[in-house]
Structures are given as structure tokens and as C-alpha cells.
Amino acid sequence: MWKAIGKPENRLDNVKERLKILLLDGFFQLKTFREPYAGIMHGLIFFGFFVLIFGAFFDATEYHITEPLGIAFLRGKVYLIFSLLMELFGLAVLGGIVLALFRRYIQKPDRLGYKGVPDNRPDDAVVLILIGAIIITGFIIEALRIHVTRPPWEVWSIGGWYLSALFSGMNGDAARFWHKFTWWMHALLSLAFIAYIPYSRLIHIITTPANQFFSTLKPKGYLEPIRDFETAESFGVGKLADFTWKQIFDFDACTRCGRCQDGCPAYLSGKKLSPKKFIQDLKKYWEERTVRQGTEGEEKLLPGEVIDLHEIWACTNCMYCMEHCPALIEHVPKVIGLRQYKVLTEADFAPELQLTCRNMENNSNPWGVGAHLRGDWAKDLGIKTLAEDPGVEYLFFVGCSGSFDDRGKKVSVALARILQAAGVSFGILGAEEGCCGDSALRMGNEYLFQTLAQTNIETMKGYGVKKIITACPHGYNTLKKDYPHFGGDFEVYHHTEIIAKLIAEGKIKLTKPLPQVYAYHDSCFLGRYNGIYEAPRTVLKSIPGLKLVEMERCREKGFCCGAGGGRMWMEEDEGERINNMRTDQVIATGADGVAVACPFCLTMITDGLKERKKEETIAALDVAELIWQAMA
Ligand code: SF4
Ligand code: SF4
Missing domain, CATH: 3.40.50 (Rossmann fold)
Structure with missing residues (x-):
């Protein structure tokens, strides 16, 4: 279904690495445990249920298959330990459910809603009640069995043992009847649980691990470049079919946990954007389009008709959502895809961004300051340009802020002084340097970005640049991760990495105390x-x-x-x-x-x-x- 609508994308490369991610984020739930309460709550339910299912399967296999063949494992101490473990994990699930109910219906953290309004759905409660009922009926069955048979070793089945006291006045026949009745209840509830999976949030048992397995193996913040500028009729993501199948699959993996929303600066500062809502709105439309309406009929435009334009433009690309999403959903490339549609296909974006783009086009910097002034900050510092000395070890890629912004220029001077004092061999491109293009890329103007990147790459390759230092993380990120798409393979260092190295090597002496x-x-x-x-x-x-x-x-x-x-x-x-x-x-x-x-x-x-x-x-x-x- 996802592949029928979305564009192709290979997410089956490097299966070994994918299995590792599945083990760490899927089974051990490393990201989920970053939040103690939610992590413990989910862990109790997940691990408890996992062990119980495994135990029940093991028990049934022995009873129906191996024991008739004369092979039995659950005997003596093994049985007692097995019983105790099953009890403890059963109690763990119940504990997790109590924590979940308390959190969702009493604590009501904002992240389980939107702008202070909880977005609880009926299946949130049904799922918890269903799991709780399966566990409780399991304990009751056991308690009734213990009540009738009363073997002393069953004290190891602590839950059932103590619960059996409740039935102390019940005669054997009644206990047998209720045992049978509860057994059927337990079986029916378990079947209902399985049947309910596709229609409820339980589907995440399947889709979330699958999404983790298919998660990107590319560097963080990776953006797939647009490669068909010459032939494509539209750019970016306007319709569902413009997403890749994996981007669509993301929608089905979202558990509405709200971790992404919890630290989203746009959401927390009162903007309409919430990464959770963003994914859920896309999911709702995806379901409408496929399950409810079918793919016939007029399709809505995603930017504007499905996702409010304010939301698309409010994102700072800060990556908090992707860093903390336990399902490893990839929000940022989707936001940029929608922006690309507005910018490149419709040419409909904020006037101030249009001005920024024009400035980048005309003067290769967002302010529109004359490009020939780019190297002026270094005039009296004795720094050579690569035109003067192409043999230097490092290119100091200064960036637009470091070249044109008065405050940024002071940082460039400080860094240049440090490098000079430490005897680092470096030079700058001066007026030959251009904007790195990060802002253009992330605002959706990929065409402009590619133009800027290719110009810089050509210049740097012309001088045989191999190592680059930059004081700007935006330049650092784009030079390191986006330039290789266009043949720009350089070793890129952030200035803090270089300074740390120089200090460690004793090439920088910090002699003046700053007691602050x-x-x-x-x-x-x-x-x-x-x-x-x-x-x-x-x-x-x-x-x-x-x-x-x-x-x-x-x-x-x-x-x-x-x-x-x-x-x-x-x-x-x-x-x-x-x-x-x-x-x-x-x-x-x-x-x-x-x-x-x-x-x-x-x-x-x-x-x-x-x-x-x-x-x-x-x-x-x-x-x-x-x-x-x-x-x-
Ligand atoms: S990348 Fe965008 S959506 Fe995600 S947390 Fe940051 S601002 Fe919010
Ligand atoms: S996108 Fe991820 S972090 Fe956000 S609600 Fe969905 S599963 Fe949770």
C-alpha cells in the first residue's frame, strides 16, 4: 500500500546495521527510556507482556508437543522459577497499566494533547483495559486452580497464591465452573487483543519496529538532493505521491507519544506547529485518501490544504523531534519537501525570504552586501588567501556571518588570531568564497542551494582544498553532508574541534584567568x-x-x-x-x-x-x- 503510492526508496541496504537499530531502539527501547516515567511505564508493559507471551507459548508447546514425546522442561526448580518469573512480569504489566492510566487521565501531560487539550481517543483506554483484563483473568484462573489443587509449591506463583485466598469459601464445583469460565474469558480477550491490533494504536507493535528497521542510515540531517531540475514538472512534496513510501510509512508508526512535541521550540513558543500534530494530520489525510475515500477524486494539496502554511514555515529544523522520536520518524525532510513545493513549484513564500534569496543570488550572502567585500574583515590580519598561497593545510571557510555581520566578524578575527598563534597553516578564499547555501537549502530553495554549493566546490577544488575549518555549524553541516552530493568531498572541522585539539597538543596556552x-x-x-x-x-x-x-x-x-x-x-x-x-x-x-x-x-x-x-x-x-x- 505504501509502496503503491509513495516513490521508491531503498531501505533494505545494510541489513546488519538495521537489525542493530531494531535491537537497540525496538527491543531495548533506548529512546523510550530517556524519559524515566514514560520509559518505565512502557518498559513494564512491553517487557512484561513479551515475557508472558513467550512463557505462555513455551508452556503450551511443552504441554501439547514435547511432553507427549516424553520431553519436559518445566519440572522441579525450573518450574518454580518459571512460575515466579511469570508472576513478576504479570504484576509488572499491571503496574505499567496503572502508571499509564494515571499519566493519561490524571496527570494529563501536555504532550499527550495539543495546546493543553488532551487528545485521548477511545482506543487509548480500550487497549489499556484490554491488556489489564487479560492479565487479571490470567491471575484469576491461576488463583482458582491453586484454590482447588492447593499444592504447597504454588506459593512461588505469588500473585495467584495470594489471590486464591479470595476464593477460600468457594466449593470445588463452583471453583471449577469459574475456572472454566474465566479461562474462556481470558482466551476470548486474548483473541480480541489480536483482532484489535489493526484497528487501534496496538498496530504500533508492528509498524513501529518496522519503521525502526527501515530508518535512515544516512548522517543526521541528511537531505536527498533534487536531481531532476531539468525534467521535473513539479518540485518538493505537493501530494502524497511525492513522498517516498518510507515517508508515508512513518505516519503509521507514530504512537502519538508526544516526545517530539515536548521540546519543539515552535510548539513551545506558542506556534501552531507541533511535530506530533504534523505527522498525525498527514496520517489522517493518508487514511482518508486510501481507506475511507479511496484514491479516486480530487486530491488535496499537502502544503496549505492538509498542513497549515504557518506550520511548515515555523520549523527551525532544530532536529529535536527526530532526535527524540522513539519510532525514528523523520519529520524534517518532510517539512523541507513541503517548503520546496511552495518555493520551487509555486514560487509562493514570504517576501522577506524572497529578498534573502535574491541577495544570495546576486551577492552570495543573505544581506546583499557586495560580494567583493567578503574578505575585508581579514584585511589587516596578515591572512593569506588561497589565491596567494594554495599550499596551506586548512581552508578557513568563514561563512556569511563571519564575513559580513559586525558581531560575526569579531568571532572570525578571534579564531584567526588563535590559529595564527598556534601556528596552524591556513588561508581564506576572500572574495572568492560564496554563501554555503544552508539557509537556501532549508528554506526549500534547493535550486539556489545547488548553484551556491557547486560554485564553492568548483573554487575549492580548483585550489586543491582538502581540510576545512568553519566557525559556523550551518556551514559545517552543509559542507560536510550536502556538498558530497555534488563532488565536494572535504574533511570539515568545526572550530571548537580544532581549538580542543590545539589545546590538547599544547599549541594554545591559556594564561589569562577568566574568573566567571x-x-x-x-x-x-x-x-x-x-x-x-x-x-x-x-x-x-x-x-x-x-x-x-x-x-x-x-x-x-x-x-x-x-x-x-x-x-x-x-x-x-x-x-x-x-x-x-x-x-x-x-x-x-x-x-x-x-x-x-x-x-x-x-x-x-x-x-x-x-x-x-x-x-x-x-x-x-x-x-x-x-x-x-x-x-x-
Ligand atoms: S525540527 Fe521543526 S518540528 Fe522538529 S522539533 Fe524542531 S522546530 Fe519542531
Ligand atoms: S512523531 Fe514520534 S515522538 Fe512524535 S508523537 Fe509520533 S512517535 Fe511520538
Whole structure:
């Protein structure tokens, strides 16, 4: 069904790696356990039920098949331990169900709803009651059996043993009748459970592990490039058939757990977008289109008619949703696919983004500053361009912020000074450097991105560039992961990685103490996209006197500054400003300053500090600036 509608995509490569993911995320549920309450709750139900089914199967196999052949395992101590385990796991399932009911119907966390309104559905309760009823009838059957037979070793069946006390006044015939009755109830409930799977949230027992198995093996944040600009009539995702089959399959794997929504900066700042709702709305339409209406009739346009345009444009591409989704659903490429349709097929997108694109087209930077001025920040620093010395070891790819933005230029200067002091052989492209294209790519203008990327690749290859340093995680990510599509294979390093290495090698001497408390803000494109959490922290901790404190939302759970996914260039007129929220989180640490490792984050948090009138008391500095201060 998914393959009949969606585009082809190979998700059967590297089966060994896929099985490993299935084992870790499917069976051991590593992502689910990141949240203690929900993880324990789900774990009790999942592992309990798994062991009970396995035990029942084992028991039935022995009774019906092996025992008649004279082979029996469940005897003596093995039987007692088996009985005890089955009891404990049965009780575990009941415990999990109590936790689930308490959470869903009494605690009511926002993530199980949308904007404070719970989205409980009848099957949420039916499933829990059904599982609970299967377990309880199982205990009753056992208790009635123990009541009648009363063998002393059955004390190992602790649940049934103590429950049997309830039937102490019941005579043998009545107990036998109720035993039979309950056995049939138990059997019918178990069959009902199986029959209910396709019609309820229980389907996730099948679809979620399957989705985990088929999950992407590509680097985090990978975007498949558009390869048919010459021939295609439409670009991006306008209709269901524009998704790949796996992107459609994602809809059926969503369990509505809400983990994605819990840290989504767009949702938390009051915007309409919720990654959970986004997937569920697509799922609803997919079901409508296939199951209820059939594929005949006029199809709705996904961007605009199925998904509100505000939602599509509110996403900062922060990757929180994908990082925390236990079903390994891939939200961000879908958002970008819908944006591509609006930008490339309909040319219908925000005027401020149109201006940004024009600036990139004309001057290869989002501000539209003359491209010839790109290298001016380095004028008096004695830095060679690659045209002057193509033999340097590293290209410092400065990026647009580092080249044109006054605040960003200071970071470029600090980094250049550090590299010079450490004796690193590096050069810049100067006016030959172009915009890396990350913002164009993520706002859906893939055509512009490819043009910018190909120009840069040609220039860099022309100079034989092999290693690149960049201070911008957006440039870092796109140079590392998107440029290889177009023949740009370079070793790319973020400046925090290089600085950490130079400190470790003793090439940087930090002699000046900075006795201050600093919080570190994780850039999404450095942290969640590239797993670089330690390098900036190691660097900061090596500054004498500096005390590093963590924000409540940090590392994998870091809160976006609001600038990713092209949002840097867009108005934010819905809900609260994300950068102000992040700034409030900085202020809450009580730190003297906040260290960042991304020029976009620097701009957003600096603006937030101004907005909160804290710019005089709380400093916002790039890691490189702090290091340079400690060296100078
Ligand atoms: S990428 Fe970030 S902003 Fe976009 S939907 Fe996911 S969590 Fe929300
Ligand atoms: S998309 Fe993933 S994290 Fe979000 S509700 Fe669905 S299963 Fe949960």
C-alpha cells in the first residue's frame, strides 16, 4: 500500500546495521527510556507482556508437543522459577497499566494533547483495559486452580497464591465452573487483543519496529538532493505521491507519544506547529485518501490544504523531534519537501525570504552586501588567501556571518588570531568564497542551494582544498553532508574541534584567568546534527578560572535559538520569540555570560539579552572569543 503510492526508496541496504537499530531502539527501547516515567511505564508493559507471551507459548508447546514425546522442561526448580518469573512480569504489566492510566487521565501531560487539550481517543483506554483484563483473568484462573489443587509449591506463583485466598469459601464445583469460565474469558480477550491490533494504536507493535528497521542510515540531517531540475514538472512534496513510501510509512508508526512535541521550540513558543500534530494530520489525510475515500477524486494539496502554511514555515529544523522520536520518524525532510513545493513549484513564500534569496543570488550572502567585500574583515590580519598561497593545510571557510555581520566578524578575527598563534597553516578564499547555501537549502530553495554549493566546490577544488575549518555549524553541516552530493568531498572541522585539539597538543596556552561563570548554549546544527557536545565544553573548561554551568535544556535536549531552517531571515509574528525564551533559560542559570559556537545563535541570544535588558550584565560570546581572551 505504501509502496503503491509513495516513490521508491531503498531501505533494505545494510541489513546488519538495521537489525542493530531494531535491537537497540525496538527491543531495548533506548529512546523510550530517556524519559524515566514514560520509559518505565512502557518498559513494564512491553517487557512484561513479551515475557508472558513467550512463557505462555513455551508452556503450551511443552504441554501439547514435547511432553507427549516424553520431553519436559518445566519440572522441579525450573518450574518454580518459571512460575515466579511469570508472576513478576504479570504484576509488572499491571503496574505499567496503572502508571499509564494515571499519566493519561490524571496527570494529563501536555504532550499527550495539543495546546493543553488532551487528545485521548477511545482506543487509548480500550487497549489499556484490554491488556489489564487479560492479565487479571490470567491471575484469576491461576488463583482458582491453586484454590482447588492447593499444592504447597504454588506459593512461588505469588500473585495467584495470594489471590486464591479470595476464593477460600468457594466449593470445588463452583471453583471449577469459574475456572472454566474465566479461562474462556481470558482466551476470548486474548483473541480480541489480536483482532484489535489493526484497528487501534496496538498496530504500533508492528509498524513501529518496522519503521525502526527501515530508518535512515544516512548522517543526521541528511537531505536527498533534487536531481531532476531539468525534467521535473513539479518540485518538493505537493501530494502524497511525492513522498517516498518510507515517508508515508512513518505516519503509521507514530504512537502519538508526544516526545517530539515536548521540546519543539515552535510548539513551545506558542506556534501552531507541533511535530506530533504534523505527522498525525498527514496520517489522517493518508487514511482518508486510501481507506475511507479511496484514491479516486480530487486530491488535496499537502502544503496549505492538509498542513497549515504557518506550520511548515515555523520549523527551525532544530532536529529535536527526530532526535527524540522513539519510532525514528523523520519529520524534517518532510517539512523541507513541503517548503520546496511552495518555493520551487509555486514560487509562493514570504517576501522577506524572497529578498534573502535574491541577495544570495546576486551577492552570495543573505544581506546583499557586495560580494567583493567578503574578505575585508581579514584585511589587516596578515591572512593569506588561497589565491596567494594554495599550499596551506586548512581552508578557513568563514561563512556569511563571519564575513559580513559586525558581531560575526569579531568571532572570525578571534579564531584567526588563535590559529595564527598556534601556528596552524591556513588561508581564506576572500572574495572568492560564496554563501554555503544552508539557509537556501532549508528554506526549500534547493535550486539556489545547488548553484551556491557547486560554485564553492568548483573554487575549492580548483585550489586543491582538502581540510576545512568553519566557525559556523550551518556551514559545517552543509559542507560536510550536502556538498558530497555534488563532488565536494572535504574533511570539515568545526572550530571548537580544532581549538580542543590545539589545546590538547599544547599549541594554545591559556594564561589569562577568566574568573566567571558561563553557561554553554548547544547549537542544534553542532549538537543534534553532528553530535559535537564535548569539544566546546572541553575548550571552555580549559580556561583558567572559568566555571561552566549547564542549562536545564542542554545537549540532546538543547533548546533551539530560533534561527535554523531559514528562520534567521523570517519574521516571527506568531507566539513568543524563540530567542527570548532561550535567553530566559540563560538568565535562569545566573551565569555571567553565555558561550556559543554558532554565529546564528550569537545573534539570536544577543538580541534576546537586549530584549530582556540584560546585555550589560550578561555577556554573549563565541567560544573562540573566550579562548582568545584567555590567551591574550
Ligand atoms: S525540527 Fe524542531 S522546530 Fe521543526 S518540528 Fe522538529 S522539533 Fe519542531
Ligand atoms: S512523531 Fe514520534 S515522538 Fe512524535 S508523537 Fe509520533 S512517535 Fe511520538
